[in-house]
Amino acid sequence: MERISVCVHAGDPVSYAGVTGQLRPRPEVLVLDPDDDVRVAVVVADSVDEQTIRVLRRLQHTQCVAVLVVAGIDDAGLAAAVEAGVAGLVRRGDATPERLAHAVCAAARGEGTVPPDLLGRLLAQVGRIQRQVLNPRGLALNGLSQREIDILRFVADGLDTMEIAAKLAYSERTVKNVLHDVTSRLQLRNRAHAVAYALKQGLI
Numbered sequence: 115m116e117r118i119s120v121c122v123h124a125g126d127p128v129s130y131a132g133v134t135g136q137l138r139p140r141p142e143v144l145v146l147d148p149d150d151d152v153r154v155a156v157v158v159a160d161s162v163d164e165q166t167i168r169v170l171r172r173l174q175h176t177q178c179v180a181v182l183v184v185a186g187i188d189d190a191g192l193a194a195a196v197e198a199g200v201a202g203l204v205r206r207g208d209a210t211p212e213r214l215a216h217a218v219c220a221a222a223r224g225e226g227t228v229p230p231d232l233l234g235r236l237l238a239q240v241g242r243i244q245r246q247v248l249n250p251r252g253l254a255l256n257g258l259s260q261r262e263i264d265i266l267r268f269v270a271d272g273l274d275t276m277e278i279a280a281k282l283a284y285s286e287r288t289v290k291n292v293l294h295d296v297t298s299r300l301q302l303r304n305r306a307h308a309v310a311y312a313l314k315q316g317l318i
Contacts, residue, residue, distance in 0.1 A: 117144040118222045119151070121178075123169055124158035133158050133183060136211040143218055151177070154218045158183045158206070162191030170198035179221045183209050192232060193239055202227040258317060262296050265289060266312045269305050 120143045124130035133156055138145050146152050155178050159166040162184060173180045181202035182195055195203065201224075202217040208229070217227045228236065251259075258266075261282075268278040279286045293305060302308045312318045 118142060118153050118218055119144050119146055120154045120156060120218050121146050121148045121150060121152045122156045122158065123148055123173075125160075125165065129158040133209070133214065136209070136214055137218070140211060140215040142215055153178055154181060154201075154221045155179070156181045156183060156214065156218065160185045162187055162195050167194055167198050170195065170200060174199040179224075181214075181217045181221050181227075183214070187232070189235055189239060192236055196236065201225075203229065203232060205229060258296065258312070258315075262292055263312065263317050265292050266296070266309055267318045269293070270309045270312070270318050 120137060122130055122134045122137070122145070124133065134145055137143050137156070143154075148155070155173050157166065157169055157173070157180050159169075159182065162182075166182075166184075170180055170182070179201040180199060181204065182200045183204045183206055184191075184195075185206045187195070187203070187205075192203075201221040204213055204217050204227070220227045264282060265278055268281060273281065275286050275289050278284070278289045282289070293308065296302065296308050297304065300308070300311060302311055309318070
């Protein structure tokens with residue numbers, strides 16, 4: 115079994131020693147220094163404050179993923195941690211060696227781990243964003259409006275710009291503008307790439 119390389123970032127030496135000591139005996143992980151090239155970084159903090167966010171954002175620009183071990187977290191902190199790229203979250207009081215190793219392994223597989231009550235709060239936040247911010251602008255969480263999805267669906271069916279315009283009662287210029295906006299906003303190369311994106315997202 116290949117061991118997952120992991121490092122620990124902590125604001126104080128006691129937390130660093132404690133979490134490192136819990137992870138070292140685990141056969142599924144290999145604890146390295148924070149300066150080494152690792153797959154997973156465990157960030158230990160009292161709360162999601164500015165310093166914690168700075169560490170998480172710095173890790174976002176590397177090849178490793180972050181698991182946050184935090185003493186307390188509110189809704190704003192939860193949202194900030196997710197925005198900063200956290201792949202897993204463990205409350206400090208629940209941070210047994212088994213739970214830490216599970217979160218590290220899940221993060222290495224590209225999976226997330228969040229305590230059930232926090233997951234409920236996170237889903238409620240996502241719902242609020244959809245209702246209060248995205249819906250009024252005609253957008254969905256996937257970044258596409260219904261009009262954009264309809265046009266991409268017709269592109270996938272092989273229709274050209276004139277045929278799509280006729281089907282949707284739009285001008286050809288509108289169809290072209292919508293496709294240009296989608297490819298620019300999502301940094302897609304062309305129409306085929308946009309269709310592939312929509313297919314991967316399960317939109318068409």
